[in-house]
Amino acid sequence: MAADNILETRGLTKEFKGFVAVRDVSLVVRRGTIHALIGPNGAGKTTCFNLLTHFLTPTRGRIFFMGRDITGSRPAAIARLGLVRSFQISAVFPHLSVLENVRIALQRKRGHSYDFWRPAATLSVLDDRARELIDAVGLTDFTTKPAVELPYGRKRALEIATTLALDPEMMLLDEPTAGMAHDDVQRISELIKTVACNRTVLMVEHNLSVVSKLSDHITVLARGEILAQGDYAAVSKNPDVVQAYMGAGHG
Amino acid sequence: MTPGAAPRGGIWVATGVMTAALAIAPFVGVYPVFLMKALCFALFACAFNLLVGFGGLLSFGHAMFLGTAGYVCAHAAKIWGWPPELAILAGTLAATLLGVVAGALAIRRQGIYFAMITLALAQMMFFFYVQAPFTHGEDGIQAVPRGMLFGLLDLSETLIMYYVVLTIFVAAFLFICRIVNSPFGQVLQAIRENEPRAISLGYDAERYKLLAFVLSAALSGLAGSTKAIVFQLASLTDVHWTMSGEVVLMVLLGGMGTIFGPVVGAFAIIGLENYLSGFGQWVTVITGGIFVVCVLAFRRGIVGELGAWWAQRK
Ligand SMILES: Nc1ncnc2c1ncn2[C@@H]1O[C@H](COP(=O)(O)OP(=O)(O)OP(=O)(O)O)[C@@H](O)[C@H]1O
Numbered sequence: 001m002a003a004d005n006i007l008e009t010r011g012l013t014k015e016f017k018g019f020v021a022v023r024d025v026s027l028v029v030r031r032g033t034i035h036a037l038i039g040p041n042g043a044g045k046t047t048c049f050n051l052l053t054h055f056l057t058p059t060r061g062r063i064f065f066m067g068r069d070i071t072g073s074r075p076a077a078i079a080r081l082g083l084v085r086s087f088q089i090s091a092v093f094p095h096l097s098v099l100e101n102v103r104i105a106l107q108r109k110r111g112h113s114y115d116f117w118r119p120a121a122t123l124s125v126l127d128d129r130a131r132e133l134i135d136a137v138g139l140t141d142f143t144t145k146p147a148v149e150l151p152y153g154r155k156r157a158l159e160i161a162t163t164l165a166l167d168p169e170m171m172l173l174d175e176p177t178a179g180m181a182h183d184d185v186q187r188i189s190e191l192i193k194t195v196a197c198n199r200t201v202l203m204v205e206h207n208l209s210v211v212s213k214l215s216d217h218i219t220v221l222a223r224g225e226i227l228a229q230g231d232y233a234a235v236s237k238n239p240d241v242v243q244a245y246m247g248a249g250h251g
Numbered sequence: 252m253t254p255g256a257a258p259r260g261g262i263w264v265a266t267g268v269m270t271a272a273l274a275i276a277p278f279v280g281v282y283p284v285f286l287m288k289a290l291c292f293a294l295f296a297c298a299f300n301l302l303v304g305f306g307g308l309l310s311f312g313h314a315m316f317l318g319t320a321g322y323v324c325a326h327a328a329k330i331w332g333w334p335p336e337l338a339i340l341a342g343t344l345a346a347t348l349l350g351v352v353a354g355a356l357a358i359r360r361q362g363i364y365f366a367m368i369t370l371a372l373a374q375m376m377f378f379f380y381v382q383a384p385f386t387h388g389e390d391g392i393q394a395v396p397r398g399m400l401f402g403l404l405d406l407s408e409t410l411i412m413y414y415v416v417l418t419i420f421v422a423a424f425l426f427i428c429r430i431v432n433s434p435f436g437q438v439l440q441a442i443r444e445n446e447p448r449a450i451s452l453g454y455d456a457e458r459y460k461l462l463a464f465v466l467s468a469a470l471s472g473l474a475g476s477t478k479a480i481v482f483q484l485a486s487l488t489d490v491h492w493t494m495s496g497e498v499v500l501m502v503l504l505g506g507m508g509t510i511f512g513p514v515v516g517a518f519a520i521i522g523l524e525n526y527l528s529g530f531g532q533w534v535t536v537i538t539g540g541i542f543v544v545c546v547l548a549f550r551r552g553i554v555g556e557l558g559a560w561w562a563q564r565k
């Protein structure tokens with residue numbers, strides 16, 4: 001495996017009771033790029049993310065991250081190696097404040113998380129760093145609000161801030177702009193571009209204008225299989241891709 | 252209700268008021284024996300609430316920790332002649348070890364399966380205690396000596412015993428408050444609110460849940476040991492499944508996931524049982540009725556509903 005390939009899968013397959021959701025996917029993600037994974041609904045994109053982070057166990061195939069075989073590693077261990085995912089449905093801790101949400105991630109890096117005898121006030125040393133991250137995603141005015149009270153777009157921003165707090169080598173973003181108003185899409189795309197400058201991003205995205213603006217490389221998935229790969233210009237001209245998207249009712 | 256939502260300063264004031272009230276209660280006509288019983292159960296309920304209210308894990312076998320600790324403590328004090336402080340420690344340790352084993356077996360299961368495994372394990376322990384000679388079956392271990400605490404305090408004096416129980420209770424209560432508001436408590440709350448997200452941040456959710464389970468078992472054991480010394484008795488009642496059910500009732504009635512709910516729930520139930528003791532079997536029916544009303548009418552429990560009302564008023 002070449003040193004500049006941060007993530008590589010070989011023959012990755014997932015079957016659900018006879019139904020194959022992901023079939024023989026061999027994916028290579030180069031370090032430092034923004035790589036988009038696109039495809040019609042039900043193509044197996046989220047399932048791929050679940051396999052990469054071991055939220056699901058592959059039926060066949062292997063996964064390598066930074067030269068290491070992580071196929072059998074536990075999900076939390078994979079996250080600690082620096083491969084951190086987000087979720088298709090926004091994942092925040094609803095009754096923790098925005099500050100506490102980000103701090104939970106910082107706390108994991110710092111350690112001491114099993115300390116049940118220490119006051120939570122010891123965590124306040126992390127507040128400055130947490131506020132920096134909150135500022136970076138434009139949530140300064142929401143710092144003390146419980147996450148559940150944020151509008152949808154802001155929750156996604158909080159999720160990114162929380163992920164960034166771990167300073168991961170590689171982020172997996174599952175539809176970061178889905179269900180957002182135009183302004184929010186704009187803001188989140190900018191944010192992804194900024195945070196990708198010194199790390200790798202693999203993202204599932206339906207908004208093709210976002211994909212065309214951000215991604216260095218695109219993999220198209222349809223019915224669980226890789227249909228095409230390349231940059232945006234190449235992929236968008238591919239007749240198979242056009243066909244797959246038309247067939248599934250996309251424009 | 253979430254621990255984060257509870258005002259910190261308010262908790263200290265309320266704990267102070269509660270402690271002061273309990274300290275003077277024997278002098279305003281409340282029977283110390285009743286108070287000691289209620290405090291043992293309040294501690295048990297607080298320990299249970301740590302798991303269910305703050306860890307999100309509903310155990311239906313917590314009697315095994317209460318009862319095991321009681322047997323070990325009673326045996327140590329009576330047969331081995333250990334002083335009460337060591338006997339209580341031994342009982343608590345036994346419950347802790349049992350918590351490690353039971354927790355390791357149950358923690359991977361979710362929801363109803365978790366409840367069922369804990370129930371099954373508790374039933375196994377029950378049948379073991381029915382058979383084991385050292386428990387004396389139906390009779391239980393009777394006439395356990397209260398002894399001299401640290402060789403200084405004569406626990407056969409009711410008031411001295413009472414203040415020792417009160418001290419144990421308040422210390423354990425403060426310890427639980429600390430656990431809830433600790434770095435560990437924060438992670439536990441995060442796991443309860445969104446487990447996949449906590450895992451994706453690199454937290455091994457199962458290990459945190461196991462630690463919560465063991466801490467809860469240990470504190471339940473402290474309650475069981477103390478109870479055995481107070482009543483000079485360890486019996487099958489404390490390992491029976493109805494005891495596991497009673498603690499669920501106390502916590503639900505008082506308010507799950509609130510700091511003071513279990514204390515209120517335990518005093519309410521024990522007080523009621525005391526008050527209604529003349530009605531014999533009907534006590535069970537009446538507490539059952541209260542349970543149903545409670546679940547239907549105020550799902551958050553007494554303290555939970557009060558807290559919600561207070562928050563709305565503002
Ligand atoms: N746990 C599961 N059990 C059975 N089938 C599943 C499971 N998870 C996903 N599937 C199926 O696998 C296929 C791929 O689903 P997946 O969620 O990966 O699609 P996707 O590409 O992320 O789609 P979308 O764009 O709608 O998010 C779908 O047909 C789905 O129904």
Ligand SMILES: [Mg+2]
Pocket residue numbers: 045046047088
């Ligand atoms: Mg998906």
